Amino acid sequence: MKQSILIVDDDDDILSALSLLLQAEGFTSIKADSPAQAIAAIRQYDVSLILMDLNYSLDTTSGEEGLNLINTIRQHNELVPIVVMTGWGTIEVAVAAIKSGANDFIQKPWENDRLLMTINNQIRLAQAQKQSQKLIRHNELLQAEIRPATDIVAESAAMQRVLETLHQVARSDASILLTGENGTGKSLFARLIHELSTRRHAPHISVNMGAVTESLFESEMFGHTKGAFTDAKSARIGRFELADEGTLFLDEIANTPYSQQGKLLRVLEDRQFEKVGSGITQTVDFRLVTATNAELNLAVNAGSFRKDLLYRINTVEIEIPALRYRPEDILPLASAFLAKAAQKYSQPPLEISSAAKKLLQTYAWPGNVRELNHVMERAHILCKTSAVQPSDLGINSIAPVAENIGLDSEQEYLKSLSEMEQEIINRRLSYFGGDALKAAKSLGLSRSAFYRRLEKHEQTER
Ligand SMILES: Nc1ncnc2c1ncn2[C@@H]1O[C@H](COP(=O)(O)OP(=O)(O)O)[C@@H](O)[C@H]1O
Ligand SMILES: [Mg+2]
Known part of the structure; x- marks a missing residue:
């Protein structure tokens, strides 16, 4: 990318001469003939250096x-x-100029070679400085992030398809939306996308949109200048800037406060933003990956998620199936987690008894792979023999399927079974994008049995 240099001087001849010189050196030049014009230009362009007259x-x-x-x-x-x-x-x-914050000066009339050397040195210095600020901030974030050191297990045909698609799209720059229930591996696969992409040597910056409070959203995402607000004792680099040249992973995207979705949309559309407290527009280049366990279509209909934002993020949508729909993965994952636990506690790995295997395979895994991981680690700790027994697992096979109908909330107790059934049927239908056969199968019903229930509810509604 060409570096652009802003030249500020009230003498037209000097502006033209400098502009020609800089263009010949491969720079883009922007001319301003007054301080007011210079400020306007700084707001508009992302300039790499400012060369200015003082009078x-x-x-x-x-x-x-x-x-x-x-x-x-x-x-x-x-x-x-x-x-x-x-x-x-x-x-x-x-x-006085240096004291005010200028980096260097040259005397008029200038020597071309000297001027160019000064400019190139200053640009290099600024880049190095920016890079080191980024590294510092990136390290802070890394320390906060728990990095999964997991080998991916994907035995089922469903996961093989997911991985195949991931490999295909990772190398493109397309925005990818990962959907799936909690614990299915969305964060893990987001990182995999980054590692398979051409951006793998640049940062992978992950932001949990549910955890960013509304009041800190802008400063966290866009960064702020020193003194931008009362607590801003020093400048801060935002997540967008950190993700420059790399991957930006926005997790739990459905939880972005509605009031901030418009601001987010603008950066995603233009790849441009301003730090809080600064009028300077900055340009960033990142690959966007998002994840959610919510039905964004429903959120759009409910008015809590912007439709234009959805279209911006879902160029490619990849659904990670819940663990109960890919039972072939359960035992391989269980063994891998058991081996990991053994390594963690420096103990020999355990076997899994056949009764325990059976239980693992019939359990519904509402918390998906994350839950299986916890269960196996706990089993490793509790197990008194050389093979994990059903009682070490702390689960029972008739645990409810996670339907997220909030059985604990008070309102649920006011609902009839028939109302809850209707809700489940509607949710399943929208989860499978209106595909009744898939919805029926996931509920263990035949297509016709599913339709009978659907019709029954439609009649009671009328
Ligand atoms: N296919 C998989 N193979 C190995 N580990 C997995 C797999 N899927 C998920 N995990 C592990 O399960 C846990 C939950 O995954 P995570 O990516 O955090 O889920 P999500 O983001 O969908 O809630 C993590 O520890 C992750 O490493
Ligand atoms: Mg996650």
Whole structure:
């Protein structure tokens, strides 16, 4: 990408001469003939360096206008290099400029080679500085993140298909939406997408949208400048900027506060944003991966999720099936988790008794792979023999299928069985995108039995 340099001078001849010189060196040049124009340009473009005169129309020697401009720029942007141009014999003004936050100065009339060397050095320095700030912030985030060191287990045909699709789309830059119940592996597969992509050497930045409070949303996502608000004692780099050149993973996307969805949409559409407290527009380049356990279509209908945001994120949608729909994966996963637990506690790995195997396979796994992981680790701890017994598992096979109908809430107790049945049928239907056969199968019903129930409810509704 071409670096753009903003040239600020009230002398047209100087603007043209510098502009030609910089373009010949491969830079893009933006010209401004007054401080006001310079500020306007900074708001509009993501400039890599500012080359500016100190004296404008007001008076011609004090440099006051130039110093004011430096101060204004620094309020918005601490990093962009500023090189000032001063006349002969005005070394005091040059010193004042550096004190105000300029990075270097050159004297007019300038020597081309020297000017270009100064510019290139300053741009390189600023890049290194930005990179190190990013690294520091990235390390902070890494420390907070628990990284799964898991080998992926995918024996079932359903998961083989999922993996095949993942491999196919990972190399493209398409936005990917991962759907599936809690614990099915969405976060794990988001990371896999990153690792399979051409962006694997750049950061994978993960944000749980449910955990970002509404009041901190902008500062967390866009970053802020020093002093942008009372608590902003130092500048902060936001998640979008950190994800530059890498992958941005927005987890639990359905939980994004409605009031923030418009702001999110803008960055996703234009890949542009401004830090809180800054008018400077920054451009970022990232691959977007999102995940949710919610039915976004329903959320759109209910008015809690923006339709345009949904269309922006679901270029490719990959559904991770619940564990109970791919029972072939249960035992391989169980063995892998048991082996992992043995390693964690530096103990020999355990076998799984056939009775325990049977129980594992008949249980409904409402918490999916995450729950299986916990169950196996606990079994490792509780097991007194060399093979895990059903009693070590702490589950029973008639545990309810997670239907998320909130059986504990008070309102549920006011509902009749028939009302709950209707709710389950509707949810299943929308979960399978209106495919009645799939919905019926998932409930253990024949298609006709499913339709009979559907009709019964439609009649009572009338
Ligand atoms: N296919 C899989 N193979 C191995 N481990 C898995 C698999 N799917 C999920 N896991 C593990 O199960 C746990 C839950 O997965 P996670 O990605 O956090 O689920 P989700 O984001 O869908 O809630 C994690 O520890 C993850 O490493
Ligand atoms: Mg997750």
